[in-house]
Amino acid sequence: MTRRTFHREPEAVRQNDLIAATLDSVAELGLAGATVREVANRAGVTPGLIRRYFDNKERLVAAAYRTFIADLIEMAAAGCGDGPAHTQLAGLIRASVTAPVADGRTLSIWAAFIGTVNSDPVMAEAHREGYQAFRDLIEQLVGECLRERGTDASQQTIRQHAIVLNALLDGLWIEISMGGDDFSRMDVVRIALDSTATLLGIDPAEFRE
C-alpha cells in the first residue's frame, strides 16, 4: 500500500487554502458541517495537517471569520472610489446592496458566525473588530457628506445619522441577500440610495447621479 503523493506549500498558501476551505464548508454545510475532516478534504489535505497551522479548530474558525469580515469590508469599501464624499458614500451603499457583498453565500457565512459571537469570547472579539471598522467608515463618510453640503451638524448628530444608516444598510443587506422577496424586480440600488438621501436630508437626485 503506497501513500498518497503530496507536495509542499508555503505556509501562507496553506493557511489561505485552509481558511478558504473552512469558509466553503460553513457556507454550504453550516458551522456544524465545518468539521476538521470536511475542511481537510476540501483543501485536498489530511486532517492532521490542520494542527500544524492552527493550534485549535477554534483558532482556525476564528481566523476564517477574521478573514471573512476583512474581505467583506474591503469589498464594500472598494465601491467608494475617491471623489467627493457623497459620491463615496453612494458607492459604498451601492456596493453594500449588490453582489458580491449582498449575496446568499456571504449571508450564510455571516449568519453562521454571528451565531457564535454570544457564547464564544474569541469570536466576539473578532466580530467587534470588523464591525467597528465598518461603522467608523460610515460615520466618517456621513460626517464629510454633511459638511460638504454646508450643514453644520454636531458630532452627536453625525453619530446618530451613522447609526441609523448603518442599521438600514445592515437590514437591506440581509433582506436582499436572503433573497426571499422579489427584489429581483426592484432597483435595490435606487431604493437604498433614495432612502439614505431621505434619512440624511439630502436631495436624492444628487445620489442618483
Place this chain on the structure above:
Amino acid sequence: MTRRTFHREPEAVRQNDLIAATLDSVAELGLAGATVREVANRAGVTPGLIRRYFDNKERLVAAAYRTFIADLIEMAAAGCGDGPAHTQLAGLIRASVTAPVADGRTLSIWAAFIGTVNSDPVMAEAHREGYQAFRDLIEQLVGECLRERGTDASQQTIRQHAIVLNALLDGLWIEISMGGDDFSRMDVVRIALDSTATLLGIDPAEFRE
C-alpha cells in the same frame, strides 16, 4: 441503587419545558451547546425522554425555532394597541427597539438559528413563515398609515416603504441588541420613530405624540 423519582406531566407541558430548555441552551451555549443531554438536564429530565415528544433532535430544534419566532412577533405586535394606524405603527417600532424584543438573549437565539437556515431546509421553512408574518404586518400598517394621511400611494410604493422600514427595524434591532454601541445614552425609541417618520414622509411630531 435506586432510580431517581419523577412525576408525569401533561404532554403540552413537557413539550413546552423541553422547548424552553432548548432555547435556554441555545442562548447560553450556542446551537452546538444545545445537546440532547444539556437540554434534558435543564428540563430536569432524562435524555431518552426527548424522543418520546420529538421524533428527532432536529424536530425539537425546529419546534423551538418556531416557538421563538412566534413569541418574538407576538411581543412586537403587542406594542401596537388598537388606535389609529400611525399610533399602532409607533407602538410596533417602540416595542421592536426595546426589551424584551431588543435584547441580548433574544439576539443570541435568533443568530444561532439564522445560521442554520441556509443549510437546513426544515429551518428555512420555519424561518420563512415567521419572517413573512412580520413583513406583512408592517406592510399593512404602513399602508393604513399612508392612507390615513391622505397620501394615495400605489401598492408598489407601499411595498417599497415596508421593505425599507423593515430593513431599518431589523438593523436597529440588531445593533441595539448587540449592545456594542453606547445606546444606553441615547433615546433609541426617539431615533427609531424619527427615522421612520422621515422615511415615510410623515411629520415626526406625530409619532412622538
Place this chain on the structure above:
DNA sequence: TTTGAAATTATACACTTGATTAATTACTGC
C-alpha cells in the same frame, strides 16, 4: 387495593468529533 397502561429512567450502542503521534515523503542546501 389492585391492575394495567403509559411515562420516565437507565443503559448501551454505533458513530463522529477534535486531537495526538509515529512513520513517511518531499524539498532545500550543500
Place this chain on the structure above:
DNA sequence: GCAGTAATTAATCAAGTGTATAATTTCAAA
C-alpha cells in the same frame, strides 16, 4: 547527487454525540 529537515500522511485515541431499547415507576381506573 546526497543528507537532513520539515511538511505531510496515516493510524489511533478518548470523549461526546444522537439514538434505541429494556427495565422501572407513576398514576388513573376498576
